[in-house]
Amino acid sequence: MPKRAVLLLAHGTPDTIEEIPEYLRNVVSGRPLPQHVIEEIKRRYLLIGRSPLTEITLAQGRLVEAELVAEGMDAQVYVGMRNWKPYIADVVRKMRADGVAEAAVICLAPQNSRTSVGLYKRAVQAEAGSLKIDFTDAWAQEPLLADAFAERLRAAQTRMIEETGAPAPVLFTAHSVPCGTVQAQAATEGQPKLWPGEGADPYAQEAKRTAELVAERVPEIPKWWFAFQSQGASGGPWIGPTVEETLTAIAGEGVKTILLQPIGFLCDHVEILYDVDIAFKEYAAKLEIRLERPDSLNVSPTLARAIAGLAKRGLSRLQE
CATH class of the missing domain: 3.40.50.1400 (Rossmann fold)
Structure with missing residues (x-):
């Protein structure tokens, strides 16, 4: 062999x-x-x-x-x-x-x-x-992948219930990608230049499907949202909604505590340790929201x- x-x-x-x-x-x-x-x-x-x-x-x-x-x-x-x-x-x-x-x-x-x-x-x-x-x-739809994220999320919910007496709503995130690259791919295959749409690139739909599978495994979640994080600084538009605008909308609903779980990253790195643990947490605090996250899969x-x-x-x- x-x-x-x-x-x-x-x-x-x-x-x-x-x-x-x-x-x-x-x-x-x-x-x-x-x-x-x-x-x-x-x-x-x-x-x-x-x-x-x-x-x-x-x-x-x-x-x-x-x-x-x-x-x-x-x-x-x-x-x-x-x-x-x-x-x-x-x-x-x-x-x-x-x-x-x-x-x-x-x-x-x-x-x-x-x-x-x-x-x-x-x-x-x-x-x-x-x-x-x-x-x-x-x-994206691998059952054990969803199981792994759900294990981390359930552990975080247990901590939140112990501290606050209730499970927290969840904001799932995945890394953004440039609109231009997606649109170029769609145009190549004769699809309309729309985002998000039903175009050639499956990324957004796959990211949201992973979030759905994780949420199904943690039914105690009272409510959840999805956003794209870590838009690049190299110019041009990136797909959204962004975490910041989503947190602003969530604050408008009166939410005071939230768990943010990235479902596109499999380990700790700068988009977790800085973007989530520092930047998003600080942004949420200005909106009077306590933001925590489950442990990464690692x-x-x-x-x-x-x-x-x-x-x-x-x-x-x-x-x-």
Whole structure:
């Protein structure tokens, strides 16, 4: 049997503040960014100390490998990053050097936007050569993914009930994407340039569906909303509604406590530790809303089982 492996793909994060300019050039594919944007990102990293994305993703990979071994599968798990070390290209080359012939490739962004997840896929394909790959494009409706988020949400609701005597309403979020990229994709496939609409890119619908699946598993939620967070600073419109405008509307309904749960991120990083824990919390406080969040999935065993299941299905397809 050919040597098989699993490759997990993630965004990547710089190791030091000094590396942020180079990292940001990777994020925007070499396009110039205003200096004030670079300085703002540096400020955010300084406030959170560091982003643990890489080390958590490597830990997730070890958990997935342990799951596969426990089920009798001999498949090493590799981790590659699109925007920082270990770069996807370097990891794929190492896999080939290690003699890997077949690989299940999973992007750790469950909701598929062809303009973002597609970049990960192309980065793998560019170095794959004779390596046979099965790429999981999206897994927004994976039941174990919803289970993992629901576990974290139920734990947070338990804390809120103990403190306030009642469960809190929930604001689910996912990372925004530029309107222009979605519209360009829609136009390419003959769809109208509308957002949100029923166009070519499935991202918004998939993100909202993940939120629905999590909410179904936590029926004590009195009410929930959905918003897109972390709109970019590189110019042009990004899809919404934004978290800020949604919180403003929620405040108008008299809500005083809310749980904000990102359902597009699988671990702590700057969009959690700064955007949620600092910026959104401060914005909510000005509206006299107490904002808390469930713990991130990080090294959730349920998440590891979800990814291991995707890997097994991918490896099985390579045998067909």
